[in-house]
Amino acid sequence: MSAPDGSPVGAERSIGQLFATATTEMSALVHDEIALAKAQLRQDVKRGATSGGAFMAAGVLLLFSLPMLNFALAYGIRTWSHWNLAICFLLSFAANVLVAAVLALIGVAFAKKAKKGRGPQKVAASMKETAGVLQKAKPHPRPELPADRVPAAIEPVARSSS
Numbered sequence: 001m002s003a004p005d006g007s008p009v010g011a012e013r014s015i016g017q018l019f020a021t022a023t024t025e026m027s028a029l030v031h032d033e034i035a036l037a038k039a040q041l042r043q044d045v046k047r048g049a050t051s052g053g054a055f056m057a058a059g060v061l062l063l064f065s066l067p068m069l070n071f072a073l074a075y076g077i078r079t080w081s082h083w084n085l086a087i088c089f090l091l092s093f094a095a096n097v098l099v100a101a102v103l104a105l106i107g108v109a110f111a112k113k114a115k116k117g118r119g120p121q122k123v124a125a126s127m128k129e130t131a132g133v134l135q136k137a138k139p140h141p142r143p144e145l146p147a148d149r150v151p152a153a154i155e156p157v158a159r160s161s162s
Contacts, residue, residue, distance in 0.1 A: 029130070037123040047114035051107050058103035066096055 013021075073092030078085055 030127070033123050033127050040123065044114055047110055051110035051114055054103055054107035054110060058100045058107060061103065062096060062100040066093070069096055 070089055070092045073095060074085065074088040077083065077088040077091055081088075
């Protein structure tokens with residue numbers, strides 16, 4: 001079994017090796033947090049695009065369906081009720097506005113979800129917090145041992161593989 005830098009476990013590593021390992025791990029942490037920010041940003045963009053698509057669909061439906069739907073609905077209402085043709089056209093227009101309003105509400109719901117998504121801001125705050133903790137980190141002072149208790153060398157300990 002060996003440490004991430006290739007040295008055997010239990011062997012004493014130099015400060016340079018420890019620093020190199022810490023630097024490598026910090027670099028990996030920063031890369032992982034950047035990847036997380038990108039993934040969250042992609043998700044927010046996808047929600048925004050869905051919202052825009054719903055708004056676009058509502059506008060297209062209202063614009064292009066009005067003539068055909070108004071005529072068909074108005075003449076259908078006239079056939080069933082024998083009301084004045086103008087009232088029938090107003091009712092068909094109201095039905096189209098109602099459908100467009102429902103689509104607009106769907107667009108608003110997705111826009112709110114996209115606006116709530118604060119993924120990159122969360123990752124940035126986490127990175128600042130990690131940097132702040134690392135800047136404040138200080139090595140623990142080691143108590144000085146009396147001359148008669150100073151070990152000559154630390155022997156590596158054999159470990160079982162079980």
